[in-house]
Amino acid sequence: MDIWMEHFCHGLDSASDAEDIFGCVVRAAAALGFEHCAYGARRPLPMARPRTLLLNSYDSRWQHRYVAAGYLAIDPVVAHGGRHAEPVIWSDALFRRSPQMWEEARGFGLAVGWSQSCFDAQGNGGLVSVARSHEALSAIELREKEPALRWLVNVAHLALSAALLREEQPRSLLTGREDEILRWTADGKTSPEIAQILQLSVNTVNFHVKHALAKLGAATKASAVACLIARFPHGPSTH
Structure with missing residues (x-):
């Protein structure tokens, strides 16, 4: 060398x-x-x-x-x-x-x-x-x-x-629940479907999505999912 x-x-x-x-x-x-x-x-x-x-x-x-x-x-x-x-x-x-x-x-x-x-x-x-x-x-x-x-x-x-x-990296990282919901979103699940899977209300699911979008600087759920994949391409799935 x-x-x-x-x-x-x-x-x-x-x-x-x-x-x-x-x-x-x-x-x-x-x-x-x-x-x-x-x-x-x-x-x-x-x-x-x-x-x-x-x-x-x-x-x-x-x-x-x-x-x-x-x-x-x-x-x-x-x-x-x-x-x-x-x-x-x-x-x-x-x-x-x-x-x-x-x-x-x-x-x-x-x-x-x-x-x-x-x-x-x-x-x-x-x-x-x-x-x-x-x-x-x-x-x-x-x-x-x-x-x-x-x-x-x-x-x-x-x-x-x-x-x-x-x-x-955002100063406030995603919480476990926010990460989980985005991963279900990446699988094509809607907010009502995610709410049923996680036994939450639709409003609660949307609340977590809103905060995840803000932390990732994303305008839509699709772009938030893309950000998540780009940051953690081989990260463990929660389901």
């Missing part, structure tokens, strides 16, 4: 949160010859408005400009990463439909870049980008470094996705 990999793994062992983990990723990227690094996570829920979380070591002025200009919506790197797991090299051709963004990015030292997405079993997508201000990526460098970069992308996504999910 390369020295930078050993340092990266040791760093992960002592990391306490997503910021610490990302710091390990930044140092690993530097060891591979890149000045800057970014990680973007896309949560599949809620389905109507999937959440996007961003961590990067870019110039703060570029970070502000990227958000203010709404570049996330037109970033071809993000668009590619949302559809493909194969890496992409930043180029004039890639940014042909967003030339102003490309010109501004290069002005902040993001002239040479490589990005790759990774998707986990829960549908969470992570995109890692490494960049530098000079020295184009040669075929020889790519051949030598791409296996290590692919490894970094996968390990970084697994570690960061898990850390971010822990940090996003």
